[in-house]
Structures are given as structure tokens and as C-alpha cells.
Amino acid sequence: MLVTGDRIHCFGKSRDLKDKIAGETRVVDCENRSLLPGFIDAHNHVTLLGASLRASKFHYPAVACIEDVVSVVKTAAAEKAPGEWIRGWGLDYGKFPGAKAPTRWDIDAVSPDHPVCIVHYTGHYVLVNTKALELAGIDDSVSDPKGGRFIRDEAGRITGLAQDAAQQMVVPTSVRVGHHGPDIGYDTPIDELVEDIACASSALLEKGVTAVVDPQVTTREMKGLIEARERGRLGVRTVAMYLSNHLDAQLEMGITGAFGNDMLAIGPVKFYCDGAIVGGSAAFTEALNNRDDGYSGSLYWEDAQILKETLARTHASGLQFGIHTQGDRAHDIMLEGVDALLSEHPREDHRHRIEHCGYPRPDQVKKIAACGMLPITQPGQLREAGDNLVDNYGEARATRIYPLREFLDNDIPAVISSDAFVQSHDPLDTIRGAVERISITGKDMGKDQRITMEEAVRCHTHNAALSFFREEEIGSLEPGMLADVVLLSGDLLSAAPEDLEELRVTMTMLGGEIAYEA
Ligand SMILES: [Zn+2]
Helix, strand or coil, X not given: CEEECCEEEECCCHHHHHCCCCCCCCCCCCCCCEEEECEEECCCCHHHHHHHHHCEECECCCCCCHHHHHHHHHHHHHHCCCCCCEEEEEECHHXXXXXXXXXXXXXXXXXXXXXXXXXXXXXXXXXXXXXXXHHHCCCCCCCCCCCEEEEECCCCCEEEEEEECCHHHHCCECCCCHHHXXXXXXXXXXXXXXXXXXXXXXXXXXXXXEEEEEEEECHHHHHHHHHHHHCCCCCCEEEEEEEHHHHHHHHHCCCCCCEECCCEEECCEEEECECCCCCCCCCCCCCCCCCCCXXXXXXCCCCHHHHHHXXXXXXXXXCCEEEEECCHHHHHHHHHHHHHHHHHCCCCCXXXXXXXXXXXXXXXXXXXXXXXXXXXXXCHHHHHCHHHHHHHHHHHHHCCCCCHHHHHHCCCCCEECCCCCCCCXXXXXXXXXXXXXXXXXXXXXXXXXXXXXXXXXXXXXHHHHHCCCCCCCCCCCCCCCECCEEEECCCCCCCCHHHHHHCCEEEEEECCEEEEEC
């Protein structure tokens, strides 16, 4: 492959290409290695990934019990001035002994002078201490907001755990998103945001990712992305999905289609239908596995009709959207809405996306194909969080989460992505989840839904580019396309899933420039 400027020029045998190279050309021998299009992570919270990489770590298994949580908070408190926030990421108490969740009382003793906020690894819960609650002016008398709740003890006291829409009541955020989604836009100074984005960019290039879609952007993330770009710190191509709370502003400004350039662009509008699949708040028609109270998940929009009308308005304006949809009850609502808007305003090639598309029933998969939608899945979760999925939904449901085989067999151009910060941002981990479908503890996560290595690579490159209308520029290696390329240390296509751990990225090229080299 010969690259000139930022583009792929042509392919040929090295002896033929030798005639075409001049003076400063660098020659790289790719023998026994894999040369692939740069991975495109079509659902990656890039700003939050950076924040999570830079914050105190509460990830399992390093933090495996309540005492571990306390000790990480204690260490952070010793390093920070009184009054400064202690921010943490990755809490996964579902894996603690007895799945016992930590409370504010556990951490209060080691953080009397610091407000603390620890984000659950799904982003759908936060744990705060009493100091943070005081700052927010919240006590046990608070009532649950629409689309969220405060976890309480038997005496009805709030424990410090806040779910979904309740998060924004306890953590200072710069943009209030209400019922439009989980409030994860913490109030962060611009210099910090730029550092977060720079940190995430380097981490991604190191794993061969050259483009991402940030699936939840508000003015907060956009300011950070623009400033990072301005300062030369945005290292990966980024497409921003503005959250639906900004829809009216976007339409008023006349942004009714893709907008931006190669490096930073505005893409589809992001909607949320239901809660998270990991952690158990996705909306199913049947109750969750371990719930005798009949709880079957939660929806963000109290009135499904208003959601459907807003989707229709977005579509009619010419915009593309992506809607977070996990459980089959949520799929029923979403597909009814999409069916109606397509019959009212038929549009060829709209490419509306289903973010996650965790558990569509077989009849819903057929509808997804008929509607021409693209599922943006996260099979890395099957490995990382498979046990949690089985606990929450039972084996029968858990083993058909992200039914990738069925998607491809129905000619649906499915996409695989990481949902980092939630899961590993390493594409090889995502690919492993899709081709292997075995949890980290060895549970079968539905082998009949496996896809091949080649299919998985396509789902992480070409199909991903399709999901934001950029397949003519990136996502495959063809003359004239942008030279976004990754070189792996061995042969990916013939690797067994367990061999993927051995493969390394030896070089990442972005627009013809070497952006990472091992
Ligand atoms: Zn996400």
C-alpha cells in the first residue's frame, strides 16, 4: 500500500511500488503482520473515557469489597485539599461479596471534608457521601425524580446511591439533561476537559482506534472537543451526537444534517428510550430475573407518545438519530415510533441507529431489517459483564443479548463498538466478545450468535463508518480513501479468540501521519 499526503494512493507488489516512491518516503515491511483500516469506535464516550482514565479507579477486581472502596477514598482524600471533589469511576458492587452496595456512611468516616462522587461503571448510578448531599441541599425527605430514584435503606434513609435522573440532583453538572438521559456531564473546568480528551485520544490511538462517535454530547462536551481541537489535543476523528435536550437549539441554528469536517463533526441526534442493560434497568416485557416485585426496567420518557413525536420531528427535519434501546419493551416503543415516522415521511437511506440494541426479540430483528436501522452493539460486555447479565435477566434472555449472528443473517449492517468508559476501549476486546461469546468466568453467552473474525472486523470498521455516512472516506483500505490504518503484530484473521490477548498494535496512522508507534 502506498500512502501519499493524507490518502491511500494505490496497492501493489513492493517491487512495483518501489518505482513510485521518492526521497522522504518511509518504507514499512508488514510481513506476518495485519494491515487493517483504523478501527472506528461508533459508540465511545471519549470525554468521559479520558475522565475515567484520569480519575481514582474503583474498578473490579482491584476494588472488590466495601473496605476497598473506603481505602481508595481515603487515599484520594489525603492527596486533595479540603473541599475539593474526589471523583471516582468504575464502581461495580454487583461483584462484591453478597453484591452488597456501599453506602455514604461507609465512606463518610474517611471523607468528612471532601465531597465524593463515585460513578458506577455503567454510568447509570453514582455514589455520593454525606458532604456532597449537604452541598446539594438534599436529605432523606427528597422524593424521587422522574426517570430516576434514590436508593434507600429499610428505614427510608437515602444511602447515597442515586440512579439515572437522580444523579443530576446530587452531582454538580454543567448541563441539566432531565429525562433526556443520564446526567454524566459533571461541571469540569475547560483545561481539565481538554486534558481528558487528550488522554483518551492517546489511549485510543495506542489501541488502533482512529475515529469515534461520542454518543452523548451536550454543550459541555462540545466546548471541550472544540477547544481540544483548537489546541491540537484532539487525536482521533470525532463525531458528536448531540443529546436530544439540544434538539430545538440545533434545529433553530439550521443544523439539519451532518456538519463539520474530517476531524470534528456533528452527527446523529442521541435519544434514550430505556435504562442500562448492565445493572438491570433496561425495559423488558417480563420482570427482571431476581425481582419478585415485578420490576421490569425503566423508561426515560414518561409519555412514550412524546418520545415518538420528537423522533418524528427529528426525522422530518432531515436529521439522522440514534436511540438508546435495550430491552424488548423499549424496542416495541421505539420500533412503533420509527414505523410511524417512516410511513409518514418515507426517506431512503436514513440510517437511523439503535444504540446498544441489547435484546430485540426475533420478530423485532425482522422489523429492524425492514426499517433499515443499524444496531450499534457492545459485545465486549458479554465477556466483561456476562455474569451480571445472566443474574439480571436469566440465562435464556442473557444468551441472546446482542444477537449479532441474527442481525448479519438478516442483512442488517450491525456495528460493534466499546461503549468506553463502560467497557474496555480496546477493539480486540470488543472483537473477542463478538466471536467468542463467553463470559470472563467461562459462562456461555449464546454461541449460536457468534460471528466470524472477518465479520467482526467489518462490523468495527466499514459498518461503523456506514453508521455516520463516512464509508466513502474511512473504514476500508481503498485508493483515494483517508489513510487511517492500523498495523497489528500478528495475523488477526486466523487468530483464535484467546490469542487476541497476544496481539499488539505496532503502528497507528491517521490521515497519512503516524499517530502512534510501539
Ligand atoms: Zn454509551
